[in-house]
Amino acid sequence: xxxxxxxxxxALSVLVPFVWYHAxxxxxxxxxxxxxxxxxxxxxxxxxxxxxxxxxxxxAAEAEAAETATSGLAYVGxxxxxxxxxxxxxxxxxxxxxxxxxxxxxxxKIMGKTLIFVALAEGIALYGLIISLLILFG
Numbered sequence: 001x002x003x004x005x006x007x008x009x010x011a012l013s014v015l016v017p018f019v020w021y022h023a024x025x026x027x028x029x030x031x032x033x034x035x036x037x038x039x040x041x042x043x044x045x046x047x048x049x050x051x052x053x054x055x056x057x058x059x060a061a062e063a064e065a066a067e068t069a070t071s072g073l074a075y076v077g078x079x080x081x082x083x084x085x086x087x088x089x090x091x092x093x094x095x096x097x098x099x100x101x102x103x104x105x106x107x108x109k110i111m112g113k114t115l116i117f118v119a120l121a122e123g124i125a126l127y128g129l130i131i132s133l134l135i136l137f138g
Contacts, residue, residue: 006047015041078132085128092121 017036021029100114 003028006043006050008042010043011046074135078135081128081132081135083128085131086125089122089125092124093118096121117126 014036017032017039020035021032024032096114096117100118103114104111
């Protein structure tokens with residue numbers, strides 16, 4: 001309940017100077033800005049102190065939340081590993097495959113050598129997938 005009241009006061013600390021500025025005919029801009037900054041940051045400091053004061057009560061529930069936060073971060077890490085390695089692999093395949101096609105147009109005997117470079121570039125995406133599986137199930 002206290003948090004809701006503080007959020008309402010923070011919203012009012014922004015709205016009241018805005019309304020006062022327009023009601024005064026836009027002549028008290030500097031005073032409204034100072035009132036806005038002082039009231040907003042003052043209420044923000046009070047809200048922060050209040051939240052830190054409530055921290056010991058929430059300390060018991062922190063153990064349960066830590067487990068869910070850890071699993072959530074594991075999913076984020078797995079998604080980043082898969083996504084970024086897929087993007088990197090796509091960029092690598094794009095450049096190596098175009099170079100391989102250009103080289104094969106001049107000499108058809110080097111097809112096996114060029115396919116190795118393209119396969120190595122695709123391996124980057126597979127390594128990212130393996131790392132994400134290790135993060136999730138390892």
